[in-house]
Amino acid sequence: MERNILLTIEYDGTGFHGWQRQPEVRTVQGVLEEALSRVCATPITIDGVSRTDAGVHALGQRATFSGDFGIPADRIPIAVNGLLSGTDREGDLRIIESRQVPSGFHARFDAKGKKYRYMIRNEENMAVFLRNYRYQVSETLDMDAMRTAASYIIGEHDFACFQAAGGTPRETTVRTVTSLDIFQEGEPGARDISIEIAGDGFLYNMVRIITGTLVEVGRGKIAPEQMINILDSHDRGTAGHTAPPQGLYLVEVYY
Template sequence: MKNVKLTIEYDGTGFHGWQRQEKERTVQEEIEKALSKIIKKKIVVHGSGRTDAGVHAMGQVANFVETFSIPVEKIPLAANALLPDDVAIKEAVEVDMKFHARYSATGKKYIYKIYNSSLRSPLYRNYAYFVPNVLHMEAIKEASKFFWGEHDFYAFMASGSNVKDTVRRIDSLHVYREGEIMTIEVAGNGFLYNMVRIIAGTLVDVGKGKILSKDIPQIILSKDRTRAGHTAPPQGLYLAEVFYEKN
């Protein structure tokens, strides 16, 4: 019996999210179909968490437990030959039987990309949030500092979640710009439903002057979703990395 940790990359454009769903194309289903063929057993993988339709991943992590003969290091090459072009296994390693992609995770890093130009780009339409307005970077950077640390992020959680504990810790949040692309990098010990997209939307609203940088602490304390900014669309979001304790 082996426990295998997979690192997976995918373009979320053509998927209805990560989690297997009836009658919908999902990343989990594609991975399970490919693994089941090469291992010749029904394989069920456990992901580090869900990603919504249109959201991409550079470093999604999943694991599965099964008895099989194929060398673990050969799994990516064998599976990728069967997987569609918009998803690939980047690495497969055998790990301790106690490891679980979701429950062993200690944190995650996300990247959110904004295409900020007066003219839209067809090339970025599925990979960044198009914002034609002038965005004031200094105001955005000032606002970003207030998200650092441990807070109750209820105001930055979308409806539809039944999570009771809404306290999360953000370890870093950096905003930088290269040409027309503005990138938000955020890492923390966990994220609420649509939390990163709401933070991104709030920072865009700060950049437009709709929300003042100095008001961010009060918005966090208010626990009022209506006071935070809009939810940025899914195509700008990338799951960059999942963190685990080093053995």
């Protein structure tokens, strides 16, 4: 009897060429499909919610797959994680949860929204051990200016200005950002800044471009109120730079 399984997955994106399966390179989808096919003793293809880029991390990626196999849903994480523990990249990918869902449920198409977190290390000399998990910005950032600029992003807008070229063409670039919060920890000169953004959907590199634009605001290169004109322009050229991938984390998917 065919069953439909929903996975919750976490991974360190450093050692992967992104989520999507590609020939001859290591990807999250490729590694998981190979392991699941062995555990389920049948070819498995998974559909993920977010096609994260190389270097991007996930705390709560979701994916579905279906098939006729004997292993109970709640035993799949144990079996797959055990199989992956014997590889030379042990510890950078793990299934957190596996449960059976109704037939026809799809991880991506049934998702109501997602939350991402972007981590910035705002200090002049960042520890080398953080290089794969933070975006280092040496200049002290103006947090109040960044929060003011962020307030203009919340709500329903045409976010074409925050879409990079090269992604899958979309029917519309209108999205709704439900929250955008900026937190900081630590003392000035050695602090982490966390940008958390949630919404009903995101365009290609949208979170990284929003982050890069907010960094430009924090540096004083873009006025906070200019965010209104950037959004109204629908032009990628008016927004700031694209922040690097290693600071980005997919935190949660909402259903």
